Amino acid sequence: MNQEEQVTVLGLWGSPFSKRVEMVLKLKGIPYEYNEEDVYGNKSPMLLKYNPIHKKDPVLVHNGRSIAESLVIVEYIEDTWKTSQTILPQDPYERAMARFWAKHVDEKVMVAMWKACWGPKSEREKETKEAYEGLKYLEKELGDRHFFGGETIGFVDIAADFIGYWLGIVQEASGVTIMTAEEFPNLQRRSKDFIGNDFIKEVLPPKQKIAALLKAQFGSVTSKLNVIKV
Amino acid sequence: MADEVILLDFWPSMFGMRTRIALEEKNVKFDYREQDLWNKSPILLEMNPVHNKIPVLIHNGKPVCESLIQVEYIDEVWPGVNPLLPSDPYQRAQAKFWGDYIDKKVYASARLTWGAKGEEQEAGKKEFIEILKTLESKLGDKIYFGGETFGYVDIALIGFYSWFEAYEKFGNFSIEAECPKLIAWGKRCAERESVAKSLPDSEKIIKFVPELKKRFGIE
Numbered sequence: 001m002n003q004e005e006q007v008t009v010l011g012l013w014g015s016p017f018s019k020r021v022e023m024v025l026k027l028k029g030i031p032y033e034y035n036e037e038d039v040y041g042n043k044s045p046m047l048l049k050y051n052p053i054h055k056k057d058p059v060l061v062h063n064g065r066s067i068a069e070s071l072v073i074v075e076y077i078e079d080t081w082k083t084s085q086t087i088l089p090q091d092p093y094e095r096a097m098a099r100f101w102a103k104h105v106d107e108k109v110m111v112a113m114w115k116a117c118w119g120p121k122s123e124r125e126k127e128t129k130e131a132y133e134g135l136k137y138l139e140k141e142l143g144d145r146h147f148f149g150g151e152t153i154g155f156v157d158i159a160a161d162f163i164g165y166w167l168g169i170v171q172e173a174s175g176v177t178i179m180t181a182e183e184f185p186n187l188q189r190r191s192k193d194f195i196g197n198d199f200i201k202e203v204l205p206p207k208q209k210i211a212a213l214l215k216a217q218f219g220s221v222t223s224k225l226n227v228i229k230v
Numbered sequence: 231m232a233d234e235v236i237l238l239d240f241w242p243s244m245f246g247m248r249t250r251i252a253l254e255e256k257n258v259k260f261d262y263r264e265q266d267l268w269n270k271s272p273i274l275l276e277m278n279p280v281h282n283k284i285p286v287l288i289h290n291g292k293p294v295c296e297s298l299i300q301v302e303y304i305d306e307v308w309p310g311v312n313p314l315l316p317s318d319p320y321q322r323a324q325a326k327f328w329g330d331y332i333d334k335k336v337y338a339s340a341r342l343t344w345g346a347k348g349e350e351q352e353a354g355k356k357e358f359i360e361i362l363k364t365l366e367s368k369l370g371d372k373i374y375f376g377g378e379t380f381g382y383v384d385i386a387l388i389g390f391y392s393w394f395e396a397y398e399k400f401g402n403f404s405i406e407a408e409c410p411k412l413i414a415w416g417k418r419c420a421e422r423e424s425v426a427k428s429l430p431d432s433e434k435i436i437k438f439v440p441e442l443k444k445r446f447g448i449e
Contacts, residue, residue, distance in 0.1 A: 053331065053364070067323045069330055079319035092306035096294045103296060104280065137280055 007032040010047050010059040014205050014213055016110075016162040017070040018058040023158055024074050026199040028083045071102055074158055088155050101141060101148065102159035109134040110162055117174035118218045124176075131178050135187065138163070142186045146193060157194060163187060164194035169207055173214040235260040236288040238274050240267055242438055244337075244389025245297040246285040247428050251385050252301045254424035256308040268445065298329050301385055315382050325376060328368060329386040335361045336390055343401035344439055345448055355401050359408050366412040373418065384419055388429070391416035395432035396439050 007025065009032055011018030025032050037047050037057050050066035051059045059066050060073045062080070067073050078087045088095050112131035116124055138160065142148055148156035157164070163179070168191070171177050181188045194200060235253065237260050239246035253260050265274055265284050277286045277293035287294045287303070294303050305314040316322050339361055342354020365387065369375055375383035394405050394416070406413045419425050443449070 063320075065320055067320070067327065069327055072323050072326045072330060075326065076319055076323040079322065092303055093289070093292055093294070095306065096299050096303040099299045099302070100294070100296055103299070 005063065008035060008061040010035050010037050010050065010057055010061070012037055012057040014210050015057060016166050019203055020070045020158050020161055021058045021060060021073050022203040023161060023200055024077050024087060026202055027085050027153060028077065028081055030077070030081055071106070071159060074155065087158065098155040101138070101156045104134065104137065105156065105159045105163070109138065113167065113170065113178065116178065117170055117176045128176065128178060135179055135184060139184050139186050142190060144186065147190060153194065153197060164191040165204055166210065169210050170214065173211050234290050237262050238265050238277065238284050238286040238288070239263070240265050240284050241430055242435055243284060244393060247389035247392065248297040248385050249285045249287055249300045250428035251388065251424045252304040252314060254427050255312040255314060256304060257311060258308060298333065298386060301382060314385065316376060325382045328375065328383045332386045336387070340390060340393065340397055343397040345443065345446065351401065355403055362405065362409045362412055366409045369411060369415055380419065380422060388416065388419045388425055391419070392429040392432060393435050396435045399436055400439055
């Protein structure tokens with residue numbers, strides 16, 4: 001392959017943000033090189049060169065140029081490689097909806113979920129409620145469709161990779177259970193199908209490794225709020 | 231059938247301004263409906279049930295929420311006139327990166343310049359200027375963030391420009407002294423018809439801030 005055409009992902013093995021990029025590259029059959037970055041420790045010169053603003057993962061390097069922010073990268077991949085596997089719909093309104101729900105996952109659900117599990121104790125009840133409500137909106141939006149993208153994995157599914165895989169591990173490690181099968185049957189079903197997909201499976205980090213990392217970083221904190229009933 | 235375009239908005243919102251500008255750039259006729267954020271209307275609650283926030287763009291009865299998503303939507307629905315995003319995927323990704331940066335960074339620190347006191351305010355001012363300087367260096371000597379043409383990143387930031395004098399007054403500092411190129415850029419953008427129509431007078435914002443502080447219970 002032409003050196004210029006080379007696609008490189010600077011990523012973090014356990015990060016759902018990094019994995020979004022790898023998932024899309026796999027789904028679209030785009031070969032790439034992966035560089036593990038020690039984001040919390042020693043940031044490599046490559047990372048600092050290609051993402052000087054945020055100095056974070058993931059970064060995609062293509063044709064010697066870099067793109068940062070996972071969902072911006074996903075859209076770049078979609079725009080650059082026209083393959084039969086499309087991540088975003090064609091219709092402008094559907095695209096706007098996909099972007100809205102992806103943003104909702106990022107800004108409302110993931111942040112609240114994290115804070116509900118590991119945030120300051122005084123905030124946890126409020127954050128748990130917010131995560132629950134955020135998930136409820138997604139549950140309703142998904143409905144009885146296979147994926148947010150319909151029959152195939154789409155933009156919102158990629159954005160919600162955390163919900164599909166990491167969420168379960170985080171709940172177990174933290175003792176905070178917000179998304180139960182009873183209250184969220186649609187999301188639960190989608191999670192199963194999502195991680196069952198061959199391409200997605202290929203990039204998922206090992207469960208035990210993530211659980212061990214979480215326990216090491218945050219300790220095993222058990223919350224009194226075991227199952228939330230709002 | 232003619233398009234029906236409604237915008238639920240709040241006049242001082244730098245986010246609402248983005249959508250106003252985008253619609254004006256495309257010469258789209260729209261029905262601007264001022265919202266009372268302390269007494270939210272049924273239509274606002276119905277059209278943005280998740281966040282109950284403005285702006286909400288309602289196109290032929292269907293709502294689109296989140297200002298930058300609206301700008302991109304407007305660009306996709308009315309592609310003929312004044313493209314707002316570059317057609318090249320890499321340039322487009324850069325534009326969206328900076329739009330995201332502006333969204334994540336500018337509002338929070340800007341708010342501290344008038345909404346906080348003492349050390350918190352000083353820290354906010356410092357951070358705000360640093361962020362503006364980053365944006366200013368991204369702008370460089372270009373006319374607009376995208377180069378020759380006015381577009382997405384300019385639209386993402388320009389609403390804040392209408393608040394600059396208020397930040398300076400209540401924060402007691404000068405943005406122009408620190409970021410003269412950015413001020414020059416603001417003035418250039420303000421000359422565009424779409425921007426002139428969409429941004430309120432700085433004076434009006436200055437008069438509004440004390441009222442806003444009262445609403446938020448800030449002295």
